[in-house]
Amino acid sequence: MSPSLALWLSIVLGSCAQIFLKKGVDQKGADSKTGYARLLRSGWVWLWAFSFFFATALWLVALSKIELSYAFPLLSSGYVIVAVLSMVFLKERVSWMRWMAILVITLGVATTWGSK
Amino acid sequence: MESETLLHKPVPIDRQVSGLSTIALPWQLAALGAILLASTGHLVIKLGLVSAGHASLPASGLARMVETLFQPAVIGGLAIYGIGTLLWISAVARRNISFLYPLTALNYVIVSVGGKLWFGENISPARWAGIGIVVLGVALLQLSSGEDQ
Numbered sequence: 001m002s003p004s005l006a007l008w009l010s011i012v013l014g015s016c017a018q019i020f021l022k023k024g025v026d027q028k029g030a031d032s033k034t035g036y037a038r039l040l041r042s043g044w045v046w047l048w049a050f051s052f053f054f055a056t057a058l059w060l061v062a063l064s065k066i067e068l069s070y071a072f073p074l075l076s077s078g079y080v081i082v083a084v085l086s087m088v089f090l091k092e093r094v095s096w097m098r099w100m101a102i103l104v105i106t107l108g109v110a111t112t113w114g115s116k
Numbered sequence: 117m118e119s120e121t122l123l124h125k126p127v128p129i130d131r132q133v134s135g136l137s138t139i140a141l142p143w144q145l146a147a148l149g150a151i152l153l154a155s156t157g158h159l160v161i162k163l164g165l166v167s168a169g170h171a172s173l174p175a176s177g178l179a180r181m182v183e184t185l186f187q188p189a190v191i192g193g194l195a196i197y198g199i200g201t202l203l204w205i206s207a208v209a210r211r212n213i214s215f216l217y218p219l220t221a222l223n224y225v226i227v228s229v230g231g232k233l234w235f236g237e238n239i240s241p242a243r244w245a246g247i248g249i250v251v252l253g254v255a256l257l258q259l260s261s262g263e264d265q
Binding site for chain 2: 018019021022025026036039072076078079082083086087090092093094095097098100101102103104105106107108109110111112113114
């Protein structure tokens with residue numbers, strides 16, 4: 001697998017993981033009031049755990065070839081991806097103010113790690 | 117007397133059933149705790165790698181990697197990271213993910229500043245600027261927080 005493919009798969013999978021986790025904790029019978037033990041019964045939570053694991057593994061594969069100062073700015077695109085996925089799959093409303101905030105944060109992370 | 121005391125301090129039902137309830141904190145504390153613990157976990161792992169002279173992992177195979185993973189500081193760092201994940205779940209149960217996830221960018225701010233304080237790592241002017249922009253973005257995010265629910 002090429003390093004940049006591993007990097008992008010890691011970013012997309014890591015973003016999906018957050019959506020899976022939210023699906024899992026929002027499920028009836030697996031909410032915050034019923035405890036961590038019950039979360040283990042949610043397929044979404046397992047999907048989150050596996051996605052998180054593979055995203056981390058892919059990230060390490062990518063980092064063996066790609067410089068951190070290049071990889072981290074790309075990782076920050078995860079904020080945008082999570083926001084888009086949350087609108088589509090969780091019906092979250094993302095206001096223009098929140099989009100502004102997300103873009104500023106993405107820019108900030110890219111600036112922080114794009115520079116050595 | 118005894119039954120009266122019991123009445124005043126009922127055991128939460130979820131604790132009785134599962135024996136392991138989620139950490140019931142306000143979302144602000146849960147989210148900030150999660151971010152802080154994730155950052156601390158990273159820094160502690162780094163501490164372990166540096167003190168053992170493993171700062172740059174040579175490509176000398178699995179044995180070296182396993183040896184590195186079982187350093188006390190690395191295991192401790194992973195444990196701290198794990199507790200942070202439990203707090204994160206608690207926060208995600210309470211707020212929209214489009215609001216919470218960008219907050220994790222504070223991780224970079226904490227790791228940068230922590231790296232400077234603990235390891236004497238240099239922070240370039242450009243990186244300070246980036247840190248400032250992230251903090252500004254988080255402030256904007258906070259302004260959008262009233263729109264959910």
